[in-house]
Each structure stands twice: as C-alpha cells, then as structure tokens.
Amino acid sequence: xxxxxxxxxxxxxxxxxxxxxxxxxxxxxxxxxxxxxxxxxxxxxxxxxxxxxxxxxxxxxxxxxxxxxxxxxxxxxxxxxxxxxxxxxxxxxxxxxxxxxxxxxxxxxxxxxxxxxxxxxxxxxxxxxxxxxxxxxxxxxxxxxxxxxxxxxxxxxxxxxxxxxxxxxxxxxxxxxxxxxxxxxxxxxxxxxxxxxxxxxxxxxxxxxxxxxxxxxxxxxxxxxxxxxxxxxxxxxxxxxxxxxxxxxxxxxxxxxxxxxxxxxxxxxxxxxxxxxxxxxxxxxxxxxxxxxxxxx
Amino acid sequence: xxxxxxxxxxxxxxxxxxxxxxxxxxxxxxxxxxxxxxxxxxxxxxxxxxxxxxxxxxxxxxxxxxxxxxxxxxxxxxxxxxxxxxxxxxxxxxxxxxxxxxxxxxxxxxxxxxxxxxxxxxxxxxxxxxxxxxxxxxxxxxxxxxxxxxxxxxxxxxxxxxxxxxxxxxxxxxxxxxxxxxxxxxxxxxxxxxxxxxxxxxxxxxxxxxxxxxxxxxxxxxxxxxxxxxxxxxxxxxxxxxxxxxxxxxxxxxxxxxxxxxxxxxxxxxxxxxxxxxxxxxxxxxxxxxxxxxxxxxxxxxxxxxxxxxxxxxxxxxxxxxxxxxxxxxxxxxxxxxxxxxxxxxxxxxxxxxxxxxxxxxxxxxxxxxxxxxxxxxxxxxxxxxxxxxxxxxxxxxxxxxxxxxxxxxxxxxxxxxxxxxxxxxxxxxxxxxxxxxxxxxxxxxxxxxxxxxxxxxxxxxxxxxxxxxxxx
Numbered sequence: 001x002x003x004x005x006x007x008x009x010x011x012x013x014x015x016x017x018x019x020x021x022x023x024x025x026x027x028x029x030x031x032x033x034x035x036x037x038x039x040x041x042x043x044x045x046x047x048x049x050x051x052x053x054x055x056x057x058x059x060x061x062x063x064x065x066x067x068x069x070x071x072x073x074x075x076x077x078x079x080x081x082x083x084x085x086x087x088x089x090x091x092x093x094x095x096x097x098x099x100x101x102x103x104x105x106x107x108x109x110x111x112x113x114x115x116x117x118x119x120x121x122x123x124x125x126x127x128x129x130x131x132x133x134x135x136x137x138x139x140x141x142x143x144x145x146x147x148x149x150x151x152x153x154x155x156x157x158x159x160x161x162x163x164x165x166x167x168x169x170x171x172x173x174x175x176x177x178x179x180x181x182x183x184x185x186x187x188x189x190x191x192x193x194x195x196x197x198x199x200x201x202x203x204x205x206x207x208x209x210x211x212x213x214x215x216x217x218x219x220x221x222x223x224x225x226x227x228x229x230x231x232x233x234x235x236x237x238x239x240x241x242x243x244x245x246x247x248x249x250x251x252x253x254x255x256x257x258x259x260x261x262x263x264x265x266x267x268x269x270x271x272x273x274x275x276x277x278x279x280x281x282x283x284x285x286x287x288x289x290x291x292x293x294x295x296x297x
Numbered sequence: 298x299x300x301x302x303x304x305x306x307x308x309x310x311x312x313x314x315x316x317x318x319x320x321x322x323x324x325x326x327x328x329x330x331x332x333x334x335x336x337x338x339x340x341x342x343x344x345x346x347x348x349x350x351x352x353x354x355x356x357x358x359x360x361x362x363x364x365x366x367x368x369x370x371x372x373x374x375x376x377x378x379x380x381x382x383x384x385x386x387x388x389x390x391x392x393x394x395x396x397x398x399x400x401x402x403x404x405x406x407x408x409x410x411x412x413x414x415x416x417x418x419x420x421x422x423x424x425x426x427x428x429x430x431x432x433x434x435x436x437x438x439x440x441x442x443x444x445x446x447x448x449x450x451x452x453x454x455x456x457x458x459x460x461x462x463x464x465x466x467x468x469x470x471x472x473x474x475x476x477x478x479x480x481x482x483x484x485x486x487x488x489x490x491x492x493x494x495x496x497x498x499x500x501x502x503x504x505x506x507x508x509x510x511x512x513x514x515x516x517x518x519x520x521x522x523x524x525x526x527x528x529x530x531x532x533x534x535x536x537x538x539x540x541x542x543x544x545x546x547x548x549x550x551x552x553x554x555x556x557x558x559x560x561x562x563x564x565x566x567x568x569x570x571x572x573x574x575x576x577x578x579x580x581x582x583x584x585x586x587x588x589x590x591x592x593x594x595x596x597x598x599x600x601x602x603x604x605x606x607x608x609x610x611x612x613x614x615x616x617x618x619x620x621x622x623x624x625x626x627x628x629x630x631x632x633x634x635x636x637x638x639x640x641x642x643x644x645x646x647x648x649x650x651x652x653x654x655x656x657x658x659x660x661x662x663x664x665x666x667x668x669x670x671x672x673x674x675x676x677x678x679x680x681x682x683x684x685x686x687x688x689x690x691x692x693x694x695x696x697x698x699x700x701x702x703x704x705x706x707x708x709x710x711x712x713x714x715x716x717x718x719x720x721x722x723x724x725x726x727x728x729x730x731x732x733x734x735x736x737x738x739x740x741x742x743x744x745x746x747x748x749x750x751x752x753x754x755x756x757x758x759x760x761x762x763x764x765x766x767x768x769x770x
Contacts, residue, residue: 259457267457267466270540274470277533278477284526285481285511288519292512 035124036060038069040133042120044229046140048219050104054087056120058096060128068096072122076100079117080109087118114138114161115227135229140171142220142233146204153204153239155189157220160198170198174222178202181217181234189218210240332594332753333489336745339589340490341497343742354735361728364721365440373443375721381706382699382716387440389691390726393573394434394733395468395545396566396687400574401427402475402538405482406531415602417751418594421744422581424479426574429736431472433729438464440725460548467541474537478530480509484523485750488513502743542570549694555633556625556698565617569687572610572657576683579603581737583677585746594747597673604665604676607683611661618658636701646697649689656686 041057054076058069069092076087076098085108090098098120108116115136124130138161145156155178160168172195179186187208192200200220210216216239221232339347368375378385405423408416439445455462488510490496496503513519546566549557559565579600586595625633640650664670664679696716706714718726740746 256458264457267463271466271470274474274533274537277529278474281477281481281526281529281533284522284529285484287522288484288513288526289511291516291518291522292514 035127035129036062038122038124038128038131040074040120040122040131042118042133042135043224044118044135044137046229046231048232048234052102052104052106054100054102054118054120056090056092056098056133058092058098058122058131068092068094069122069128070094070096072096072125072128074098075121075123077119077121078108079119080111080115083109085109108139112164114164136227137229138227140222140225140228140231141168142231144218144220144233144235146218146235146237146239153206155202155204155218155220157192157200157233158198159195159200159222170195172196172198174200174225174228176200177219177221177223178204179219179221180208180240181219186219186221204239206239206241208240209243210238212242212244212246214238214240214242216240332747333486333493333745333749336589336747336749337493337496340742340745347738347742350738351735354731354738357731358728358735361725361731364724364728368440368721368725369445375719377716377718377722378441379713379716380709381702381714382696384441384695384699385716386692386695386718386722386726387437388695389688390729391434391437391441392545392566392691392694393688394430394437394729395542396570396691397430397574397577398427398434398471398475399538399542399567399570400572401425401430401578402471402478402534403571404574404578405478406534406538409527409531410535415598418591418747419578419582419599420482420751421479421746421748422578422585423574424475424482425737425740425746426577426581427475428472428479429733429740431468431475432736433733435468435472437725437729460544460551463544464541464548467537467544471534471537471541474530474534478527478534481523481527481530482748482751483509483744484511484513485515486744486748488515489750490744539567542566554698554703555630555636555701556694559621559624561617561621561624565621568610568613568617569690572607572614573684573687575603575607575610576680576687579607579677579680580684583673583680585741589741589746591747594752600673600676604671607676607680608661608665611658611665611683615658615662618654632701632703636697639697639701640693646693649693653686653689653693656682657690658686 038058038060041059043055045053045055047053056074056076058072058074060067060069072092074090074092076090078085078087087102088100090100092098110116115138117134117136119132119134121132122128122130140159140161143158143160145158147154147156157176157178159171159174159176161171163169174195176192176195177186177188178190178192179188181187189204189208190202192202194200204218208216215236217234217236218239219232219234221230222228223230225231376385376387378387401423404416405420405427407413408420408423439448442448451462451465455465457463487506491503491506491510513523543563543566546562550559550562552558582595582599582603585591622637626637629637639645639647641647661679661683664675700715
C-alpha cells in the first residue's frame with residue numbers, strides 16, 4: 001500500500017467547506033462590526049512656564065497600519081471625585097491630534113490626594129466607533145539651581161508638590177532627564193535617578209556650545225510619569241562655550257564697481273584668443289593673393 | 298589670357314583618398330565640371346518671380362522700418378511692453394534668430410572641420426542661415442530699449458560684470474567671424490564666376506567677383522592657405538557661437554525669476570538652437586531643391602541624414618524640457634507654482650504650451666520616427682512646424698515669467714499686467730522674417746546656393762583634421 005501524503009489524505013470537500021465558512025463568518029463579523037475601532041492616545045505636559053498642554057490623538061488601526069482621524073470632535077474634561085469640568089471641544093488636525101494649552105494658574109478640580117482625572121472622548125460616527133482615554137495627573141513643580149564648586153558645574157533640580165494648604169512636599173524617585181535645548185531637540189546631558197529630599201543633582205559638562213555669550217537653555221524633564229505626566233523646566237545659564245553664529249553674508253561679487261580680476265582675465269584671454277585666430281585666418285587669406293603668381297596652376 | 302577651364306581647383310599632386318566617406322550621392326566629376334554653369338543663368342538674369350519676391354519682401358521690410366520709426370518717435374507706449382512685461386516678442390525673436398545663427402554656424406563649421414563630404418552642398422545654406430539670422434536677430438534686442446539714442450552707453454559705460462556686456466561682445470564677435478567665414482567659402486566660387494569669360498552681368502559685379510576672388514587660381518599653395526584660413530575660422534566659430542548662445546541663456550538664467558533661474562538653461566538653449574537651425578535648414582533645402590532643380594546636389598540622402606538628426610534633436614529637446622520643468626515643479630515655490638499653473642490654464646498659456654509640445658516634440662518623433670509617415674515632403678512640413686513650435690517656446694520662456702514676478706502686481710491697470718504684442722511689434726517681427734528671406738533671395742543671385750568648388754573638390758576628404766608628428770597605426 002502506497003503511503004499517502006498529508007495533503008492527499010485531506011478531503012477536498014472539507015477544505016472547500018472550511019474556506020466557505022471562513023468567508024461567511026468574516027462577512028458576518030464585518031457586518032456586525034459596521035465600524036472600525038478607534039482609539040485615543042492622551043498626553044499631559046507641564047511646560048516650564050507652568051502652562052499645561054493636553055494632547056489627544058485619535059486613530060484607528062487599519063490592517064497593520066494606523067489611520068489618524070481628521071476633523072473629528074474630541075471632548076476634553078477634567079474631573080475629581082465629585083466635580084467634572086468641561087475643558088474644551090476640539091477638532092482633530094490632519095495628524096489626528098487635538099491640543100489644548102491651559103495657562104498657568106488655572107485650577108483643576110482636585111481630589112483629596114491632589115489628583116485630577118483628564119479625559120478625552122470621541123463620540124464615534126458611522127465609520128468609527130466611539131473611544132475615550134484618561135490619565136490621572138498631579139501637579140509637580142521643579143526648581144533649577146546652578147552651582148560651581150572647584151570648577152565643577154552642577155545642576156540641581158528640586159522636585160516638589162504642594163499639599164492642600166500649599167506647603168512644598170519633596171518628591172523622590174523620579175526618572176529625571178537633564179539636557180540642553182538645541183534648535184530641534186534636546187541635547188541630553190544625563191539622567192538622574194537618585195535624589196535626596198527631592199533634589200536631583202548632575203555634574204554639567206563645560207564644553208557645550210552656547211550662543212555668542214555662551215548662554216544656552218538647560219532643560220530638566222520627566223516623561224510620561226504615571227502620577228505627573230510630563231513635566232519640564234527650562235532656564236538659561238551662561239555656562240557654554242561662546243559661539244558666534246553671525247556668518248558674514250557673502251556679497252554679490254558682480255555688484256561691485258569693478259569686475260573681479262579673474263573675470264577681466266577670462267574675458268581678455270577668451271577675446272584675445274578668438275581675435276588672434278581671426279587675424280591669423282585673415283593673414284592666411286592675404287597670402288592667397290601674394291602667392292597667386294608663385295606656383296604654377 | 299584666361300582659359301576656358303573653369304575647374305582649376307582639382308589640380309593636386311598627391312593621390313586622391315576618399316576615406317570611408319559615402320560619395321554615392323555626390324555627382325560625378327563630369328557633371329560637376331558643368332555645375333557652375335547650371336547656376337549661371339539665374340545669376341545673370343533674375344526671373345520676374347525673383348523681382349516679385351524682392352518687391353514683396355522689401356515692402357514688408359520697409360513697413361517694419363516705418364513701425365520702428367513710429368516706435369522711436371512715440372516711444373515704447375505703442376508696443377505691448379509695460380513695467381512688468383518689459384520684454385515681449387522682440388526678445389523672443391532675438392533668442393530665436395540667435396539660435397538659428399548658432400545652429401547654422403555649428404553645422405557649417407562641423408562639416409568643414411570634420412571633412413564631411415556629403416554635407417558640402419549644404420555648407421552655404423548653413424552659413425547663410427548664420428549670417429542672415431545674426432543680421433536680423435541682433436537688432437531685436439535693441440528694439441526693447443526705451444532710449445535707443447543712448448545705445449552707445451553700452452560701450453562707454455558697459456560693465457564687464459554684466460551679462461548684457463558679455464552678450465554684446467559675444468554677438469558682435471560672432472557676427473564678424475561668421476561674415477568672414479561666409480566670405481571664405483565664397484572665394485573659390487567667386488573665382489569660378491570671375492573666370493567665366495562670357496558671364497553676362499553688370500561690370501561692377503564682374504569687378505566685385507574679381508576683387509573678392511583674391512586672385513585665387515587654385516594653385517596648391519593657394520588651396521593650402523585657403524583651407525588653413527577655413528579651418529581656423531571654423532574652429533574658432535564653434536566655441537564662439539556656443540559661448541554667445543550660452544551667454545544669451547545666462548541673461549535669463551542669472552536672474553532670480555521663476556522659470557528662468559536654472560543651471561540647465563545654457564545647454565538647453567544650445568540644444569534648442571541646434572534643433573531649430575536643423576529644422577530651418579531642411580525647409581530651405583527643400584525650397585532650393587524645388588526652385589533651382591537641385592535634386593542632383595541636394596539629394597534624398599541629405600534629407601535622410603538631417604531628418605535623423607532632427608528626430609534625435611527632438612528627443613534631446615524633449616528630455617531637456619522635461620528635466621527643466623520637473624525640477625521646477627518638484628521643489629515648488631509659490632511663484633513657480635503660479636507660473637506652472639499658467640501653462641495648464643487654457644485661458645492663459647496652456648494652448649501655446651501644448652501646441653509647442655505637439656509641434657516640437659510629439660510630431661517630429663511620430664512622423665519621422667515611424668516609417669509609415671516618413672517622406673521628404675512630410676519631413677519638410679514637420680521641420681517647418683518645428684521652427685514654429687520652437688518660436689512659441691521662446692515666447693513661453695520670455696513672457697509668462699515676466700507676468701509672474703515674485704512681488705505681486707498691484708495697483709496697476711489690468712491691461713498692463715499681461716503682455717500682448719502690438720501692431721508695431723508684429724510688423725517688425727514680419728519684417729525680420731522678410732529680411733532673412735530677402736538675404737537668401739539676394740545671396741543666391743550673387744553666388745550659387747551650392748558651394749560649387751567645394752562640392753567638386755573631392756580630394757578634401759583626405760585632409761587630416763589633426764596632424765600627428767608620427768605616422769603610426
């Protein structure tokens with residue numbers, strides 16, 4: 001008896017039946033869903049000025065790729081245990097984002113521990129399902145201190161929150177980044193994970209280029225902390241190497257009263273060469289008449 | 298006492314080499330001996346048709362002169378040029394005719410330097426294209442000037458840094474060289490005409506032939522000097538013409554305007570010029586072949602070769618045009634976007650742009666490229682259309698850009714924003730075309746349109762282009 005391969009042993013009717021079933025269930029699934037599932041990614045950043053930037057990004061998964069939903073309405077609220085405040089209704093941009101900048105001094109509803117629940121929600125439409133996302137954040141403050149001891153430059157960041165009566169409470173255990181603000185991003189100087197009474201210190205290099213006076217902006221930052229979101233603090237300090245960025249604008253060389261020497265030389269050489277050959281050919285031509293009687297025809 | 302032997306050029310002591318030149322279509326020696334006689338009747342007695350042509354063309358030229366006088370008296374206000382579109386069809390004509398002149402110089406000098414035997418019958422047509430288009434084209438840029446009475450300032454206050462100064466120097470040089478070259482190629486034919494004892498022309502013309510022939514008798518030494526003079530001039534005219542036409546392109550390319558500020562403009566102009574000159578040459582060849590029954594001299598082979606060149610140029614031209622616009626379009630600035638949009642807007646320049654593409658790129662490739670449509674007549678018609686298409690191209694280079702400045706046009710009369718030529722400009726344009734034709738019509742009565750002596754001299758093929766010290770393999 002000959003051995004049958006695995007594929008030969010499979011009943012073809014069974015395969016056709018399975019494929020048909022797959023199609024039918026797939027179609028039912030699609031019909032049942034009707035909409036694609038949308039999601040919101042929410043972030044909270046406390047800027048150096050104390051302003052808070054809330055960013056909600058609305059997107060939907062389509063196959064393996066992601067589609068950002070444009071021109072959709074996002075509702076932002078802030079709430080505590082007993083109070084809910086509507087912050088804004090925003091329309092998403094082409095990148096699917098809705099951003100709200102809340103000025104320093106605005107008082108969010110706080111629970112007993114000082115937390116605020118920020119929520120972003122999307123009602124959904126015929127194409128996409130509703131979605132919502134929230135983060136619970138607490139206000140955190142940074143103070144920057146710059147010191148030099150024995151020619152060693154140190155940046156100290158003091159992190160603290162305030163209790164219900166306004167007293168400063170040091171915060172330890174943060175993962176702190178320190179860097180220098182460059183044109184498009186932050187140049188990292190180092191990360192600090194240990195602190196003492198809320199003070200995070202890092203030795204600062206002295207070979208970073210600054211502006212013409214050696215000034216640059218130092219940034220201390222925490223990212224996506226589970227209690228505080230993202231918080232940053234910036235301060236200028238003249239600790240850098242002075243660099244003059246004033247480039248001497250190249251002048252248009254031909255706008256001068258006199259032509260550059262190379263141009264005069266080039267024109268002269270080209271013209272002299274051309275006219276020399278012209279007169280050479282005229283000379284050759286003049287020889288025609290002179291030799292007319294010299295040689296026999 | 299003069300002999301009857303007209304063909305005195307062919308005396309040589311060395312052996313005759315033909316190299317690999319295809320001489321199949323060059324007429325035999327026996328026929329060539331009588332070739333000058335074929336042209337004598339038309340040189341002696343111009344036909345009524347010739348007088349009619351001269352009259353009509355002169356009238357058009359005179360009307361153009363009248364228009365110019367009106368422009369000088371009344372000022373630029375009677376043209377279509379205004380503060381924004383400071384150039385119009387005068388500049389388009391200038392670029393167009395300069396291009397023709399460059400092409401003619403390139404073709405004739407290349408034929409001369411490379412000893413291209415089959416091209417000899419076309420030498421004079423190419424040289425006449427060069428000189429006539431230079432004579433006609435150069436003044437067009439002067440017509441754009443508001444104060445022609447200050448033209449001498451160009452020389453007294455000209456700055457070497459200015460592309461305008463470069464152009465003035467280059468065009469003047471080119472004109473002198475090309476007229477000299479045209480004369481050089483006439484010397485042997487003037488000698489032939491001088492040596493016809495019973496040539497029935499006015500005494501002053503006989504005298505003119507005698508003076509201009511420089512006592513040329515065709516001795517080996519005279520031939521040597523003439524060839525040397527020829528070669529030197531040909532070698533110097535090619536770079537001069539390329540420089541002159543590149544400088545012309547830099548007048549545009551060196552200004553910060555959309556559609557002009559391009560590094561490709563130099564070679565693009567040179568390609569366009571060669572292309573238009575080649576097309577015009579085919580048209581003129583066809584006309585003379587028909588009118589003077591020159592089927593033995595301007596053969597099918599000539600059309601074949603030039604048509605091949607034409608389709609090649611069409612492809613090059615298409616490539617350059619595409620490169621030019623794709624570069625402009627890809628890194629689109631706001632003003633460039635406005636300019637390019639005009640080429641797709643049928644209320645503005647889309648018609649002209651598409652007609653230009655059809656005439657200068659699509660039709661030549663289809664009609665000449667595909668064997669079913671290819672004939673001498675179809676090649677000639679296509680060549681004429683190419684010439685028109687390339688004139689349109691020059692217009693599209695000049696005018697739409699000027700109508701699209703970086704600083705928005707504001708507070709100005711609507712009819713001043715866009716350019717359209719006035720009757721004065723059109724009259725001068727047609728006068729220019731008429732003058733060019735007139736030069737051909739008159740020149741072909743002074744000497745044969747075919748350089749007879751050159752065509753008869755088949756030994757020329759053996760002359761090396763470059764001389765080496767050692768004769769090796």
